[in-house]
Amino acid sequence: MAAGRAWRRPCAEAMAGSGVWLRARARLRRFPAALAACGDQAAAYGRCVALAAGGAAELRRDSCLREFQALRECFARAAKATPT
Template identity: 50%
Template sequence: MSGPNVWSRSRDKMRLFPELFAQCSGEATAYGRCVAATTRGRQELKKDLCAKEFEALKTCFTNAAKKRAR
């Protein structure tokens, strides 16, 4: 399963992250605000509190990656 190209493919994908992140800044901001709002003080982030925002960010990253691959 792990071949010689596994690490180079992973590095290549990680190099794209800043570009994809820049294309999804609105979604990333909304997710960050949700996380910050739900974890004030010593509160822990609970599962699914920011699911809607996370899904929007995930969809944006996926779409941006698909556009990049063309």
């Protein structure tokens, strides 16, 4: 471990007042439903990444940008539509 202070988790009392953990858990509970609504876009992005990373060529940034943006937009719509 590096010299100096070790990382410590914030105490629950310090975080409880703002409801951070409740909001984070609520978002995580909605995640599977939102992801399931975007299966086609996720599959297209996965295929693109697999094709771009295969072979001798290395994966380049933005090589699957169009597919990623479609997945991101679908996920944002699904997350907004999913009840809390």
